[in-house]
Amino acid sequence: MSFGQGGPSWGPGGNHTPDWAALAEESAARSRRKKWLLIGGGALATAAVAAIVATAVITTNHDSGSTGSDRNTGDLPGPADLPTDSAEPAPSFSTVAPPPPPDPKDYISDVKKDRAPITVDSFYPGKKLTMGDRAYAKGATHHTTSCAATTQGALGSILTNNGCGQVIRATYSRAGVAVTVGIAVFDTEAQAKKAAQQASGGLASLSGSGVPTFCRAGAICRRTANSYGRYAYFTVGGFTSGKNVTKADRDVFTVGDDLTNFTFRQIRHRGEVQASAAATASTG
Incomplete structure (x- = not known):
């Protein structure tokens, strides 16, 4: 049985009888500290997993639409990198008016x-x-x-x-x-x-x-x-x-x-x- 760093706590009167109430309170305190350590560790682990998943999503989204040198960067595309419609050919219209229909x-x-x-x-x-x-x-x-x-x-x-x-x-x-x-x-x-x-x-x-x-x-x-x-x-x-x-x-x-x-x-x-x-x- 462990009684902490200060040894067992004895009751009043110096009759070397252990103070059972104090021992019980100390044991309960140790249990509470252990519980909070477990909860804190679990939260840290969850946060770490979320960070890994987020990083994977960003990396996957970046790589899936890129080829060649685009895969070498981990940054999201800026406005200049986004595709535009400028490559689409614009419709052209003749500026010459059609001749009027013949007059019967x-x-x-x-x-x-x-x-x-x-x-x-x-x-x-x-x-x-x-x-x-x-x-x-x-x-x-x-x-x-x-x-x-x-x-x-x-x-x-x-x-x-x-x-x-x-x-x-x-x-x-x-x-x-x-x-x-x-x-x-x-x-x-x-x-x-x-x-x-x-x-x-x-x-x-x-x-x-x-x-x-x-x-x-x-x-x-x-x-x-x-x-x-x-x-x-x-x-x-x-x-x-x-x-x-x-x-x-x-x-x-x-x-x-x-x-x-x-x-x-x-x-x-x-x-x-x-x-x-x-x-x-x-x-x-």
């Missing part, structure tokens, strides 16, 4: 550009014309280079003097009303516009194919004149019975307006088709 009107304003065939069917296809809820039967058609022969009154000389090259005519009818529409073809827009502005007399009606003679022998009929591009277009409309047309006869006006609008659209469409073909060829 340019292709029906000059004979040098307007090269599509000129035929009756290219302007008035099929056997009938439908505009909204109105259907018109197609009658006789005519195509000639003798422009004056398709007119009445002064219009023949006006077409000839302005350089008319050919005329297409077609007649449509509905419910006792017939209208002949004619397209006079010139080399330039200026010629066609002048012919339409000077128009006097009128287009000669075209009968046949189920439509009797109309707007002849002095009958009063409705006449119109317009132009678009190098084309001047005219109408003459009235009753197949020979009755005179008045301003109250809206049926005659409706048929004439429908044919005028359709003719304008066909001329414009001709320009659109040729302009589209030219744009496709230039980008091909």
Whole structure:
């Protein structure tokens, strides 16, 4: 039995009887010191392990993304060492603006550009014309280079003097009303516009194919004149019975307006088709 450096502690009276209470307290104190030593040592060991793990994590993270000389340093990469997007090629854009699309009107304003065939069917296809809820039967058609022969009154000389090259005519009818529409073809827009502005007399009606003679022998009929591009277009409309047309006869006006609008659209469409073909060829 060990009693410490000072030997056993004896009780009062000098009878050499050990002081059991003191011995017990001393033993308890030694136990407490040993316990705290164990706890302190464990904490130090835990801290040491954590430091080793942290060091290993830093070293591993540094080495895993490095090659060559990068593995020789234990420092984390600085901002200058981080990868940037500067190596990525930047998108480039042309500073040259694309050319504007061709103007369809340019292709029906000059004979040098307007090269599509000129035929009756290219302007008035099929056997009938439908505009909204109105259907018109197609009658006789005519195509000639003798422009004056398709007119009445002064219009023949006006077409000839302005350089008319050919005329297409077609007649449509509905419910006792017939209208002949004619397209006079010139080399330039200026010629066609002048012919339409000077128009006097009128287009000669075209009968046949189920439509009797109309707007002849002095009958009063409705006449119109317009132009678009190098084309001047005219109408003459009235009753197949020979009755005179008045301003109250809206049926005659409706048929004439429908044919005028359709003719304008066909001329414009001709320009659109040729302009589209030219744009496709230039980008091909």
